[in-house]
């Protein structure tokens with residue numbers, strides 16, 4: 001990681017605040033904790049939909065004002081920037097994203113099946129990990145490949161890639177552990193679980209060999 005560019009912890013986290021060691025220095029966590037406490041102090045329920053969406057609106061407004069202020073300081077004309085055409089990357093061109101997406105589809109099917117039959121208490125934590133990371137791995141893989149054409153300087157680009165890959169790898173490791181534990185408790189699902197573990201292994205290998213590799217279009221037809 002670069003010496004000069006130190007991204008805040010929430011840039012590359014898995015959003016599982018209850019398990020995170022960075023809470024003390026995380027602005028996102030502190031802002032949210034403060035928001036919840038303020039509502040309780042006023043006798044309000046912070047999870048009431050009306051209150052939650054009002055908070056969300058305030059957060060967007062605050063972020064918009066902050067970005068406008070930063071752009072003004074840097075001499076950037078936001079109106080002009082919005083008019084400029086931004087090139088878009090198609091994540092499906094990249095092997096890494098396709099593998100992550102395939103894992104998402106298969107894992108999602110398995111999760112729905114388990115939900116129908118009921119999750120045994122002894123498997124609850126593994127199930128939660130599986131659910132949480134099957135979306136996160138795909139979302140972060142999409143973010144990774146979309147960033148390949150960003151016009152960041154080299155240092156920021158490198159930090160962005162390293163940070164995003166760290167979260168993806170964490171998701172893969174914890175998902176593999178969860179599936180391994182499930183394998184012992186759900187012998188009836190042996191084939192599905194083994195297939196999901198194989199997909200994660202292939203994704204891991206793709207990360208180790210080449211994150212920029214594109215899908216072979218001819219092989220697809």
Ligand code: SF4
Pocket residue numbers: 009010013014015016017018020021022023026027028029
């Ligand atoms: S406290 Fe939550 S938002 Fe902050 S870095 Fe940790 S997981 Fe991310």
